[in-house]
Amino acid sequence: MRRRHFLAGCAAATLSPAAFAAQNSASFEVTRTPSEWKEMLSDLEYEVMREEGTERAFTSRLNDVKAEGLFHCKGCDQALYPSETKFESGTGWPSFYAPLEDAVATKPDPGWFGTRTEVHCDRCGSHLGHVFDDGPPPTGKRHCLNGVSLVFRPAGEGEPIVG
Ligand SMILES: [Zn+2]
Numbered sequence: 679m680r681r682r683h684f685l686a687g688c689a690a691a692t693l694s695p696a697a698f699a700a701q702n703s704a705s706f707e708v709t710r711t712p713s714e715w716k717e718m719l720s721d722l723e724y725e726v727m728r729e730e731g732t733e734r735a736f737t738s739r740l741n742d743v744k745a746e747g748l749f750h751c752k753g754c755d756q757a758l759y760p761s762e763t764k765f766e767s768g769t770g771w772p773s774f775y776a777p778l779e780d781a782v783a784t785k786p787d788p789g790w791f792g793t794r795t796e797v798h799c800d801r802c803g804s805h806l807g808h809v810f811d812d813g814p815p816p817t818g819k820r821h822c823l824n825g826v827s828l829v830f831r832p833a834g835e836g837e838p839i840v841g
Pocket residue numbers: 751752753754755756799800801802803804
């Protein structure tokens with residue numbers, strides 16, 4: 679416990695005040711206790727969405743989705759990414775070059791291999807993935823997401839596809 683506490687303190691100290699505030703779940707419009715999240719999510723979903731885990735590459739059924747529609751947050755159903763910005767990255771994770779406006783937020787994610795940019799739903803704080811600078815035009819960004827954090831809702835007819 680002591681070591682865990684120390685590490686948490688270190689990580690917090692490297693974040694800007696704004697980023698630190700973003701980590702505080704109280705700042706999100708939709709908040710749930712850990713046990714409430716556990717009740718509504720599978721173990722994998724909880725690990726990815728609430729503990730910033732990563733699903734195994736090439737496991738998401740959303741990788742192959744090419745239909746028109748919107749990718750929503752599994753935690754609160756907010757629409758996050760339009761299908762027009764999805765592209766084939768070859769990484770094995772659903773990848774997008776741009777989110778909808780005011781849908782996601784980012785924070786620095788310090789790790790063993792340098793600081794990456796973490797991306798999460800700005801309504802419920804659920805972790806989605808990371809943003810990299812090697813994406814296609816027009817943004818040059820690659821939002822590398824976990825399919826388990828998402829639900830695809832097709833435009834027009836069709837059943838939602840749960841990632
Ligand atoms: Zn959400």
